[in-house]
Amino acid sequence: MLTMTFLGVGSAFAKRNFQSNVLVEAWEKGPDYQAVPDDTLLIDYGTTGPQALYALMRKPGFEYLARGNTINYPAIHRVFITHQHADHIGGLEEMAMMNAYHYGDRKNGKRHKPQIISSLSILMNLWDHSLKGGLSVMAGRYALLQDYFFILALNPAEPGKDRFTMLKRYHLRLFPTDHIHIERKYDWPSYGLFIEDAQTQQAVFFTGDTRFDYPAYSRMMEQAHICFHDTQLFDEPNPVHALISELRTLPESIRRKTYLYHYGDDWDSGPYDDVSEQFAGFAVPGQRYRVLE
Ligand SMILES: [Zn+2]
Ligand SMILES: [Zn+2]
Numbered sequence: 001m002l003t004m005t006f007l008g009v010g011s012a013f014a015k016r017n018f019q020s021n022v023l024v025e026a027w028e029k030g031p032d033y034q035a036v037p038d039d040t041l042l043i044d045y046g047t048t049g050p051q052a053l054y055a056l057m058r059k060p061g062f063e064y065l066a067r068g069n070t071i072n073y074p075a076i077h078r079v080f081i082t083h084q085h086a087d088h089i090g091g092l093e094e095m096a097m098m099n100a101y102h103y104g105d106r107k108n109g110k111r112h113k114p115q116i117i118s119s120l121s122i123l124m125n126l127w128d129h130s131l132k133g134g135l136s137v138m139a140g141r142y143a144l145l146q147d148y149f150f151i152l153a154l155n156p157a158e159p160g161k162d163r164f165t166m167l168k169r170y171h172l173r174l175f176p177t178d179h180i181h182i183e184r185k186y187d188w189p190s191y192g193l194f195i196e197d198a199q200t201q202q203a204v205f206f207t208g209d210t211r212f213d214y215p216a217y218s219r220m221m222e223q224a225h226i227c228f229h230d231t232q233l234f235d236e237p238n239p240v241h242a243l244i245s246e247l248r249t250l251p252e253s254i255r256r257k258t259y260l261y262h263y264g265d266d267w268d269s270g271p272y273d274d275v276s277e278q279f280a281g282f283a284v285p286g287q288r289y290r291v292l293e
Contacts, residue, residue: 001030002170002195002292003037004204004228005062007052009261009283011232011241012087017285018052019087020230020262021045022206024195025288026166033061033288039166042079043193043206049091056286073098074112079149080172081118082208083179083190084126092126093134096148100138116149117164119174121189123153156191170292171196175220177210180240194220197292204228204291209262211239212246221254226291228283230262233272248278259283 003025008018021044025037042049050071057065057072064075073095082088095114104111116123127145136143145151155161156174163173172195179190192208205217205224214221221227232241241262250258260275261283267275275282283289 001027001290002166002197002204003027003288004206004291005056005288006261006283006285007042007056008046008048009263009285010048011262011264012046012085014263014265016265017263018048018055019044019046021049021052021088021091023053023056024166026170028167036064036075040075040077041166041172042076043208044082044088045079045091045095046085046087047090048087050094052285053091059286061288070102071098073114074103076114078115078117080174080193081116081122081126082177082192083188084122084130085209088209089126089130092131096131096135100148111148113148113150115152116145117152117154119156119189119191120153122191123151125189169198171198177208178213178216179209179211192217194224195292200293202292207242209241212242214250218254221250221258225257226280226289227254227258228261229258231260232262233264233266244272244275255279259289 005023007021007023010017010019021042024041024043026039028038053065053071056062065072099112135148152164154174156176163171165171172193174191174193176186177190177192178185180188182188190209193206195204203224205220205227207229209230229247230241231244231247232239233244235243235245255278257280259280263282267282
């Protein structure tokens with residue numbers, strides 16, 4: 001069984017919800033939420049990630065995420081990075097430091113190292129332009145990304161290297177998303193995930209951050225039995241997310257299985273009250289979605 005739990009469902013600047021980061025849990029046998037999952041993955045870990053994980057660990061069924069009064073970071077085995085915006089990576093420095101120092105053994109230098117997964121270009125930029133500032137020194141020496149994480153670099157253009165698996169059964173394939181153009185489509189790397197159960201062929205579609213681009217995603221969205229799509233509630237001429245007005249044009253069969261996330265703080269101000277009828281609904285933070293059996 002595979003479950004997905006949003007640490008938050010908010011936009012980059014939301015204050016009423018945490019940012020849109022997701023805990024994926026894979027279970028050999030289930031459902032037994034009293035147990036510890038057999039594999040765990042965070043899809044992104046943004047600036048509000050630590051506060052969101054701290055809130056989640058106090059909820060029934062997520063006790064394994066707590067150790068004493070703090071986050072049990074060794075319970076997070078892996079983290080996948082969709083792209084480099086702070087609402088998706090801003091919590092990584094804390095994760096790395098807590099694993100290295102709080103959960104590390106100072107005497108023998110051993111530390112807990114989760115796996116970090118993304119395309120090679122994102123991982124290189126992530127270190128060089130984001131994480132290096134705070135993480136490149138340890139007492140007495142310089143440090144690199146591999147001092148904190150086991151690195152899995154994927155290549156979206158190479159079949160077989162465009163995916164990783166959880167419990168061998170669930171295949172998580174990254175696909176490029178049209179989030180920010182510098183000069184042309186896809187020239188600033190960002191990715192979504194298509195998660196497929198190799199036993200049942202059931203699948204989940206997760207956009208990460210993207211503009212509306214149904215022609216590029218239609219086959220995946222048709223195949224998936226559940227979709228999660230980022231959205232922006234207010235219209236503007238040159239958006240970097242799918243506008244809710246654009247998502248309303250999706251075929252009804254697609255809308256009905258699509259949850260919206262990454263939304264702004266005014267979701268309950270009135271104009272979006274029909275989202276639960278038009279779509280599967282707004283994704284709810286802290287709710288464990290049982291997405292694959
Ligand atoms: Zn974002
Ligand atoms: Zn973004």
